[in-house]
Amino acid sequence: MSEKLNLTLKVWRQEDTNQSGNFVTYPVADVNPHMSFLELLDVLNEKLIKEGDDPIAFEHDCREGICGSCAMSINGEAHGPVKSTTACQLHMFNFKDGDTITVEPWRANSFPILKDLVTDRSAFDRIMQAGGYVSVNTGSAPDGNAIPIEKDKAIEAFNAAACIGCGACVSSCKNSSASLFVSAKLAQYSALPQGKPEQKQRVLGMVNKMDEEGFGHCTNTGACEATCPKDISVKNIGIMNREYLKALVD
Amino acid sequence: MNSKILDSKIPSGSLERKWTDYRSSLPLVSPANKQKQNVIMIGTGLAGASAAASLAEMGYNVKAFCFQDSPRRAHSIAAQGGINAAKNYQNDGDSIYRLFYDTIKGGDYRSREANVYRLAEVSGNIIDQCVAQGVPFAREYGGTLDNRSFGGVQVSRTFYARGQTGQQLLLGAYSALSRQINTGKVEMFTKHEMVDIVLVDGHAKGIIARNLVTGELEKHAASAVVLATGGYSNVYYLSTNAMGSNVTAAWKAYKRGAMFSNPCFTQIHPTCIPVSGEYQSKLTLMSESLRNDGRIWVSKNKGDSRSPDQIPEEERDYYLERRYPAFGNLVPRDIASRAAKERCDAGYGAGETGQSVYLDFKDAIDTMGQDTVSARYGNLFEMYGKITGENPYKSPMRIYPAVHYTMGGLWVDYNLMTTVPGLFSIGESNFSDHGANRLGASALMQGLADGYFVLPYTIGTYLSKEINSDMVSTEDSAFDSTLKESEETIEKLLSNQGNRTVESLHKELGLIMWNNCGMSRNQEDLDKALKEVDELKKTFWSDVKVPGRSDSINKELEKAWRVSDFIELGEVMMHDASDRKESCGAHFREEYQTEDGEALRNDEEYNYVSSWEYAGENVPPNLHKEILNFETVTPTQRSYK
Ligand SMILES: Cc1cc2nc3c(=O)[nH]c(=O)nc-3n(C[C@H](O)[C@H](O)[C@H](O)COP(=O)(O)OP(=O)(O)OC[C@H]3O[C@@H](n4cnc5c(N)ncnc54)[C@H](O)[C@@H]3O)c2cc1C
Numbered sequence: 024m025s026e027k028l029n030l031t032l033k034v035w036r037q038e039d040t041n042q043s044g045n046f047v048t049y050p051v052a053d054v055n056p057h058m059s060f061l062e063l064l065d066v067l068n069e070k071l072i073k074e075g076d077d078p079i080a081f082e083h084d085c086r087e088g089i090c091g092s093c094a095m096s097i098n099g100e101a102h103g104p105v106k107s108t109t110a111c112q113l114h115m116f117n118f119k120d121g122d123t124i125t126v127e128p129w130r131a132n133s134f135p136i137l138k139d140l141v142t143d144r145s146a147f148d149r150i151m152q153a154g155g156y157v158s159v160n161t162g163s164a165p166d167g168n169a170i171p172i173e174k175d176k177a178i179e180a181f182n183a184a185a186c187i188g189c190g191a192c193v194s195s196c197k198n199s200s201a202s203l204f205v206s207a208k209l210a211q212y213s214a215l216p217q218g219k220p221e222q223k224q225r226v227l228g229m230v231n232k233m234d235e236e237g238f239g240h241c242t243n244t245g246a247c248e249a250t251c252p253k254d255i256s257v258k259n260i261g262i263m264n265r266e267y268l269k270a271l272v273d
Numbered sequence: 274m275n276s277k278i279l280d281s282k283i284p285s286g287s288l289e290r291k292w293t294d295y296r297s298s299l300p301l302v303s304p305a306n307k308q309k310q311n312v313i314m315i316g317t318g319l320a321g322a323s324a325a326a327s328l329a330e331m332g333y334n335v336k337a338f339c340f341q342d343s344p345r346r347a348h349s350i351a352a353q354g355g356i357n358a359a360k361n362y363q364n365d366g367d368s369i370y371r372l373f374y375d376t377i378k379g380g381d382y383r384s385r386e387a388n389v390y391r392l393a394e395v396s397g398n399i400i401d402q403c404v405a406q407g408v409p410f411a412r413e414y415g416g417t418l419d420n421r422s423f424g425g426v427q428v429s430r431t432f433y434a435r436g437q438t439g440q441q442l443l444l445g446a447y448s449a450l451s452r453q454i455n456t457g458k459v460e461m462f463t464k465h466e467m468v469d470i471v472l473v474d475g476h477a478k479g480i481i482a483r484n485l486v487t488g489e490l491e492k493h494a495a496s497a498v499v500l501a502t503g504g505y506s507n508v509y510y511l512s513t514n515a516m517g518s519n520v521t522a523a524w525k526a527y528k529r530g531a532m533f534s535n536p537c538f539t540q541i542h543p544t545c546i547p548v549s550g551e552y553q554s555k556l557t558l559m560s561e562s563l564r565n566d567g568r569i570w571v572s573k574n575k576g577d578s579r580s581p582d583q584i585p586e587e588e589r590d591y592y593l594e595r596r597y598p599a600f601g602n603l604v605p606r607d608i609a610s611r612a613a614k615e616r617c618d619a620g621y622g623a624g625e626t627g628q629s630v631y632l633d634f635k636d637a638i639d640t641m642g643q644d645t646v647s648a649r650y651g652n653l654f655e656m657y658g659k660i661t662g663e664n665p666y667k668s669p670m671r672i673y674p675a676v677h678y679t680m681g682g683l684w685v686d687y688n689l690m691t692t693v694p695g696l697f698s699i700g701e702s703n704f705s706d707h708g709a710n711r712l713g714a715s716a717l718m719q720g721l722a723d724g725y726f727v728l729p730y731t732i733g734t735y736l737s738k739e740i741n742s743d744m745v746s747t748e749d750s751a752f753d754s755t756l757k758e759s760e761e762t763i764e765k766l767l768s769n770q771g772n773r774t775v776e777s778l779h780k781e782l783g784l785i786m787w788n789n790c791g792m793s794r795n796q797e798d799l800d801k802a803l804k805e806v807d808e809l810k811k812t813f814w815s816d817v818k819v820p821g822r823s824d825s826i827n828k829e830l831e832k833a834w835r836v837s838d839f840i841e842l843g844e845v846m847m848h849d850a851s852d853r854k855e856s857c858g859a860h861f862r863e864e865y866q867t868e869d870g871e872a873l874r875n876d877e878e879y880n881y882v883s884s885w886e887y888a889g890e891n892v893p894p895n896l897h898k899e900i901l902n903f904e905t906v907t908p909t910q911r912s913y914k
Pocket residue numbers: 315316317318319320321338339340341344347348349350351352353354355356438439465466467468501502503504513514515518519521522558560677678699700701702713714715716717718720
C-alpha cells in the first residue's frame with residue numbers, strides 16, 4: 024500500500040464569479056497513498072507557489088469531516104468515490120497509479136463560484152435564519168431532565184442533526200434541491216418535544232426561503248442521500264413534505 | 274513584582290455567594306440604552322455565538338464576525354467527547370463544590386478560585402439551555418440524560434451527543450444566533466477576518482476587518498469589543514485544531530496593550546492518531562472518552578516489533594494502571610501524555626516508528642459486547658478506520674500525544690475584561706479557568722458559561738459607564754491610522770516575493786516549538802529556541818513569498834499574516850516557559866521533577882498568573898504577576914496514585 028502514485032489532476036480554475044473558468048491539467052508525481060485528498064492539493068499548491076503560479080483556492084478547516092467546509096466534486100461525485108466520506112477524509116489509497124482525477128466546485132445556481140473550488144453557500148445560513156431554531160431565550164430553560172425523551176427519539180433527532188451543511192446534496196441533485204439539508208433540520212426538531220410549538224412556522228419559513236433562494240424541487244432521485252457524507256436519510260424529506268402540507272391546510 | 278495593574282476585581286464574600294451576590298449588584302443598562310449600544314463580537318464558535326445571541330436577546334445590537342463561510346463551521350464543531358456539568362443526575366456524590374475542586378486540582382492550582390467556582394455554578398444551566406434548544410444529548414432508556422466519565426475525575430458528569438458533542442452544542446448556539454440575525458439584532462459578517470483593534474482614548478472602540486472575498490479593509494465602530502477567537506495550538510503547526518485556528522486577533526489585542534497570560538500552558542492530548550508522514554497537515558484526536566473503556570499499554574520488551582495480537586498478556590505493560598492505580602487510564606491529560614512519551618523515549622513504543630502506544634478495546638468488547646462499544650464510540654472507530662485503514666474492533670488503536678488546547682490566553686478580570694478598557698475575551702481565547710491544565714469536557718463548559726451566563730451580565734459593568742459618552746464613529750482618525758497600518762502589512766507581505774513558502778516557515782516554527790517548548794522543557798533548549806525563533810522571524814520578513822493580489826480571495830495572504838503573529842507568540846511562550854522555574858500541570862520543566870518523575874510544583878515562588886505586556890518591536894515583553902489567593906482549597910501535590 025505504500026507504493027507511490029503518479030496522478031494527473033484536472034482542476035477547475037476560475038478567477039472570480041464574473042469570469043468564466045476552465046479545467047487546467049496538473050501532473051502530480053510521487054503521491055504517498057496515506058495522504059488525504061486535501062493534502063494532495065496542499066502539495067500541488069506548494070509546487071504552484073514555488074513556480075510563481077496562483078495556488079488553487081479551496082475551502083477547508085477541520086479536516087476531520089465535521090465542519091462541512093471542504094466541498095468539491097471529485098470525478099463527478101460530491102466528495103469523491105468513497106461513501107460516507109468528506110473530501111478531507113478521503114485518502115489517496117483509494118486511487119490507483121496513473122489515475123486522472125477531475126476536481127471541480129459544487130455546481131448550483133444558488134451556490135455561485137467565488138474562486139476555483141470555493142462557492143458561496145450563504146443561502147444555507149439564510150434558510151436556517153428563517154426558522155431553524157427553537158425560540159428560547161438564555162436563562163429561561165427548565166431543568167434538563169424535566170422533559171424525558173425516549174432514547175429512540177433522541178437517536179432519531181441526533182441522526183438528522185448530524186448534517187454538516189456542506190452542500191453535497193445540492194451539488195449532486197439534478198434539480199439543485201436543498202431538500203435533504205432543510206428536511207434534516209426539520210426532522211431533528213419534529214422528533215423532539217422542544218420543536219413542537221413552532222413546527223408550523225418553522226416548516227413554512229424554511230421551505231419558502233429555500234424556494235426563494237432558487238433551489239430546485241425534489242423529484243425523489245435519492246442522489247442526495249447517496250452522496251451525503253453523513254448518511255442523512257431521504258426519509259427526512261418525507262417528514263418535511265408531510266409537515267409542509269399539514270401546515271398549509273392548518 | 275506584584276503588579277497593581279492586574280486587578281482581578283474578584284468580589285468579596287464567601288466563595289459560594291460571590292457570583293450570586295455580585296450578579297444581583299451589577300449595574301443595569303436600561304432597555305432604551307441597550308438599544309443604543311453596539312457590541313462587536315469577534316468569533317462565533319461556542320463562546321462567541323452564545324454570547325452574541327444572548328446579548329441580542331437582552332437588547333444590545335451586535336455585529337458578529339468569523340473567518341469561515343458560516344458560523345456553524347467554527348473550530349468548536351470538532352469537539353467530540355462531551356461537556357461537564359455538576360448536575361449529580363447519577364447520584365454519585367457530584368456537586369458544584371466537587372466540580373470546582375476537580376477543576377482547581379486538575380489545573381494544578383494555577384487558576385482563580387472565584388472564576389472556577391462560578392464556572393461550576395453555572396454549569397447546570399448550560400445543560401438546561403442546550404436541552405431547551407433541542408440539542409439531542411444521549412439519553413437513558415428511561416428518557417433521562419445519560420452521562421459518561423472523563424479523565425481526572427471519579428464521578429460521571431459528562432453530557433454527550435455520541436462523539437459529536439461540540440457539533441451539536443455549536444449547532445444549538447448557531448440556531449440561537451440565527452434567530453437573532455433574523456430579528457436584525459445581530460448583523461453577521463462571515464468570511465471576515467479581524468486584523469486590528471482600534472483604540473480611542475485608550476478604550477477599544479472598534480476593529481479593522483478584512484473582507485476575505487473582496488480583500489477590502491473595513492472599519493467597524495462599537496461601544497465594546499469582545500474576542501471569542503479560540504486558542505493558539507497551531508503555533509506548533511501540527512495540532513488537533515482546525516487549520517484556520519489562529520492567534521491573530523488576540524495578538525493584535527496584545528500589541529495594543531492587552532496582557533497575555535500563561536502562554537506556555539499548552540495542553541498535549543494523550544490520544545491522537547500518530548503522525549504518518551512529511552505531508553501531514555494536521556493531527557486527528559481520538560476523544561479522551563475512549564480512555565473510559567480502552568486500556569493503554571505497550572510491550573514490556575524494548576523494541577518489540579511483534580504485532581499486538583502476538584504479544585501475550587503477561588508481556589504487556591499497562592503502564593498507567595501500574596503507575597496510577599487509583600485513576601488508572603483516567604489520569605489527567607498531562608500525566609497520560611508524559612507517561613506515553615516516557616515509554617516511547619525509553620524504547621518501548623509501538624509501531625514502525627516506535628512513537629505510539631496501544632489503546633485496546635478487547636476487554637471492553639468481551640465484557641460489554643461490540644454493540645455497546647459501537648454505540649458509545651462508533652463514529653470514532655470509523656474515523657480511525659478511515660484514516661489508518663485499520664479496524665480497531667479487531668486490533669488495538671495506536672495513539673500518540675498531540676497539541677490540543679491552550680490554557681493560556683488574554684488576561685481577563687472577573688468581568689472577563691482584558692487590561693484594555695472595553696475589550697473583553699471569552700472562551701479559549703482567554704486564560705481564565707483552567708490553570709496549568711484543563712480537564713476533559715471543560716472547554717465546552719467554559720465557552721458556553723462565558724457566552725450564555727457570564728459575559729452578558731458582566732459586560733454591563735463597562736457599558737453602564739459608557740451610556741453617557743458619545744458613540745464613537747468610524748470617522749474618528751484612529752480608524753484611518755489603524756487601517757493604514759494594516760494596509761502596510763499587506764503591502765509588505767505581497768511585495769516581498771522571497772523564496773520561502775508560508776507553509777515551510779510555519780512548519781519550521783512548529784518544529785522549534787514542539788521540540789523545545791512542547792511536552793517537556795529545559796532552560797538550555799529554551800534559550801537556544803528563543804534565538805531560533807528570533808532568526809526565523811527575520812527569515813520570514815526577508816524571504817517569505819506570498820503570491821496573488823490583495824483585492825480577491827487570497828488564502829496564502831491570510832495564512833502569511835497568521836504565521837507572522839504565531840512567530841511573535843512563539844517568542845513570548847519561550848519567555849514564559851523560561852520564567853516558570855517549576856513544573857506544574859502541562860508545563861513540565863525537566864529540572865524540576867520528583868524522584869519518580871512527577872511534576873514538582875513550587876508554590877512559594879510561582880503561585881502566580883504570569884501576564885506579559887508588549888514592550889515594543891524586538892524588545893522582550895514585561896512580566897506582571899497576579900498572585901493567586903487560595904482561600905478555600907489548600908494547594909497540595911496532585912496525586913492520582
Ligand atoms: C478535536 C478537538 C476535540 C475537542 N473535544 C472537546 C470536548 O470533547 N470537550 C471539551 O470541553 N472541549 C473539547 N475541545 C476543546 C474545545 O473544542 C475548544 O476549546 C472550544 O470549542 C473553543 O471554543 P471557542 O468558542 O473559544 O473558539 P472556536 O470554536 O475556536 O471559535 C473561534 C471563532 O473565532 C473566529 N476567529 C478567530 N480569529 C478570528 C479573526 N481574526 N477574525 C474573525 N474571526 C476570527 C473563528 O472564525 C471562530 O468563529 C476539543 C478540541 C479539539 C481540537
